[in-house]
Amino acid sequence: MKNIKVLGTGCVNCKTTFEMIRRQAEEAGVTVNLEKVEDLPAIMTYRVMSTPAVVIDEKLVHSGGVPSRASIQTWLES
Amino acid sequence: MWNMVLHSKSELKIFPEDYPLIFLLVAVLLWVMIYSHLSDFSVVLVAALPMAQTGHLADALRFLVFEVPKVLMLLIAVVMVMGMINSWFTPERTRAILAGKHEGIGNIMAATLGIVTPFCSCSAVPLFIGFVQAGVPLGVTFSFLIAAPMVNEIALALLFALVGWKVALLYLGLGLSIAIAAGWVIGRLHMEAHLEDWVREMARIDPAFRPGKLSMADRLQAGFQSVHDIVGRVWLYVIAGVTIGAGIHGYVPQDYMAGMMGKDASWWSVPAAILIGVPMYSNAAGIIPIVEALLAKGAALGSVLAFMMSVIALSFPEMVILRKVLKPRLIATFAGVVASGILIVGLVFDAVL
Numbered sequence: 001m002k003n004i005k006v007l008g009t010g011c012v013n014c015k016t017t018f019e020m021i022r023r024q025a026e027e028a029g030v031t032v033n034l035e036k037v038e039d040l041p042a043i044m045t046y047r048v049m050s051t052p053a054v055v056i057d058e059k060l061v062h063s064g065g066v067p068s069r070a071s072i073q074t075w076l077e078s
Numbered sequence: 079m080w081n082m083v084l085h086s087k088s089e090l091k092i093f094p095e096d097y098p099l100i101f102l103l104v105a106v107l108l109w110v111m112i113y114s115h116l117s118d119f120s121v122v123l124v125a126a127l128p129m130a131q132t133g134h135l136a137d138a139l140r141f142l143v144f145e146v147p148k149v150l151m152l153l154i155a156v157v158m159v160m161g162m163i164n165s166w167f168t169p170e171r172t173r174a175i176l177a178g179k180h181e182g183i184g185n186i187m188a189a190t191l192g193i194v195t196p197f198c199s200c201s202a203v204p205l206f207i208g209f210v211q212a213g214v215p216l217g218v219t220f221s222f223l224i225a226a227p228m229v230n231e232i233a234l235a236l237l238f239a240l241v242g243w244k245v246a247l248l249y250l251g252l253g254l255s256i257a258i259a260a261g262w263v264i265g266r267l268h269m270e271a272h273l274e275d276w277v278r279e280m281a282r283i284d285p286a287f288r289p290g291k292l293s294m295a296d297r298l299q300a301g302f303q304s305v306h307d308i309v310g311r312v313w314l315y316v317i318a319g320v321t322i323g324a325g326i327h328g329y330v331p332q333d334y335m336a337g338m339m340g341k342d343a344s345w346w347s348v349p350a351a352i353l354i355g356v357p358m359y360s361n362a363a364g365i366i367p368i369v370e371a372l373l374a375k376g377a378a379l380g381s382v383l384a385f386m387m388s389v390i391a392l393s394f395p396e397m398v399i400l401r402k403v404l405k406p407r408l409i410a411t412f413a414g415v416v417a418s419g420i421l422i423v424g425l426v427f428d429a430v431l
Binding site: 008009011012013014040041043044047048049050051064065066 | 168169170173196198200201203204205207208211276280283303307399402403
């Protein structure tokens, strides 16, 4: 099972990103361990400079802005 | 039927991807053609309405029907171009450029890069820490942090569309000057000790930066994306703002504002404009149509610019976010230095013009 973390300080885009991943995982029937990280020091350990950012299995795959549906699909499938 | 729609949509999507330059050229030509005829359209449209063609309502409507598409078209064009330019200036690249720069030249570069680097106030803190970690001096970081929200493409495009290029240029120059000067002053004050402890304890990182390879089609895509994100978010504010502006144009008597915010108003009109501006949290999109209306009704340029800058650059929510990384004294210094800069600009303008 994949561990997916959405990093962000609680802005609208971060919530949208979280919801998009949750919904797309549900639609695809993939069970994921989805988590929202809002604690700043924790976010900074991934060395991102713009949020929302997405971390999969402790690897940073995206930062800055809401990801596209297509890229979420790729993350879920890979 | 549904299939057909999907099919044609994917073809539409593929064209700009395959021929980005041709697409850009065609788009620019179409844009210029429509934009240069907007005034005619609005006259024809209002003339077709079954109502009196003279009087307040017709004036306000003609203004609205002309102004809304004009402003939205300009906004789309500027956001599109900036979205593409932004794809060259990622925050990581800007940081690599600024790391190790000395104060002075660093402040100037930071403020200038603040215009072209994509910035959202929700990312202000990660960006701040990222800069400090990579060894960008505190004052230089502040120059960036002040310029990025204040001198942004939306503010400049709207000022240009509604008030004219002179005021837009003036705003650009003054915004940059305030960001450079305020950052420099904060750097001189050596307030590194007033960063929150956990920020100071974070490991230094190497700002080395590998530029990703982006094709023209990718940059075009980035432009579309930012039009979708930004215009999608602010179009309603623009229409609301222009509508309020149209109401002011049609109904508020000329020179009504002159008494309160005009040249001959009392000395306190600039500080009052700044104080009113701070708790107001609006983006450029909502505030500039109102700025235009205030100016048209006789408010002085200095007071209005000061008001606008303080609404955009000094917002209460941003202070709350920054409080997570800055101790109260540094926040207060930041707000105080920026407010003084705006105050000087406003007072000088009201006195000179």
